[in-house]
Amino acid sequence: MANPLIAIVGRPNVGKSTLFNKIAGRKISITENRPGVTRDRLYADASWRGRNFTVVDTGGIELKSEDVMWKEILRQADTAIETAEVILLMLDGREELTASDYDVAEKLRRSKKPVILVINKVDNYSPDKLSEYYALGLGEPFAVSAEHSQGIGDVLDEALTYFGDGEEEDTESLKIAVVGKPNAGKSSLVNRLLGFERSIVTDIAGTTRDAIDTRFTLDGQKYTLIDTAGIRRKKNVSDDVEYYSVMRAFDAVRRADVCLLVVDSAEGLTEQDVKIIGYVHEQGKPSVIVMNKWDVIEKDSKTINKFEEKLHFDLKFMDYFKSVYISAKTGQRADKVLKIAREAFENTNRRITTGTLNDLMLDAVRTNEPPATGGRRLKIYYCSQPSVCPPTFVLFVNDEELMHFSYKRYLENVLRRSFDFSGTPIRIVCRKRSETEGGY
Incomplete structure (x- = not known):
């Protein structure tokens, strides 16, 4: 249901960010003539010949570097490669092929993804200039000048051939991402809303690895629930599989219409919860704070008011939030979640004359x-x-x-x-x- 993803990868300083900005139609990536400027993945929605897609810019790949920063950039690029439908490998046409270029080409062949070889900074095209690049074993190279917008259309035409017929964009379904820390009850909430066990539910943190999309209809309204992996503090992410799972959770936020931020009421709002909620806020997404496990809280007539005061104090940067207190286990007030999410979505679409x-x-x-x-x-x-x-x-x-x-x-x-x-x-x-x- 998400747009097809095109990932731009390559060594540092070959013009990836310039190409990204040209495809996006606006300046998003910082372009500077030194390596390492782009570290995190940057996304932008774009279209070509009536087909919508998403393009992602990545940091320069240095496969053999032991530097901590370059290792982190490589991890980010690996995530983009793993989730992309098409990969653009970009090289500098003014430089000779290096051993690193062959290593990157081999890495991409192992990914089994379609790869388009893009030779940048070729302002005066001639077939002889591109002959050496066939040695990379990635098929026909495309000559472009990203800075002067030359040849980009040919690259996008080629990329479209790998999208297939695609699935018609689901504009009627309300896409709701369920995010939060591990073991806050996200999958239990999804199963409760669906009425059947779609996600595995255990007390072991990290059971959900992938962002799982499930469509359903309730009272004539179409929904897509996206159950995501628990987002732990970065230093506690134990392996590459979990790292990719967390990245997919953040990607789910990006493509969602509304986010449900599930919090363990018994534990209370933690620093990590605030960071996750802050990410949703930065992405400009409407959100609902779902205080789960409300059944285990000892309550009196003022309990909810005290929790609300604490939430508003901790979330002063986004005190517009909606909240609901539920028990996914017993079903208490779970039927209100979708209604409140729908209201938040209507509000984010509100126009004033x-x-x-x-x-x-x-x-x-x-x-x-x-x-x-x-x-x-x-x-x-x-x-x-x-x-x-x-x-x-x-x-x-x-x-x-x-x-x-x-x-x-x-x-x-x-x-x-x-x-x-x-x-x-x-x-x-x-x-x-x-x-x-x-x-x-």
């Missing part, structure tokens, strides 16, 4: 005028909402530097008090306009 937004911003500025900085005061000319998922608001101002984070937070609170954005982050972006236009 430009006229209503500007009336609201005008009242907000009149009620609390922006503070002056260095003798200059922020002026807001007008506001619009160009996108949803998450709701994004653009403020056209006289100088973006004059927007203090506290005033941006004030405006966010104004938006949240006026409209129901519970369960979803919102983004406020400032763009500079001429001071001659006047402001609120």
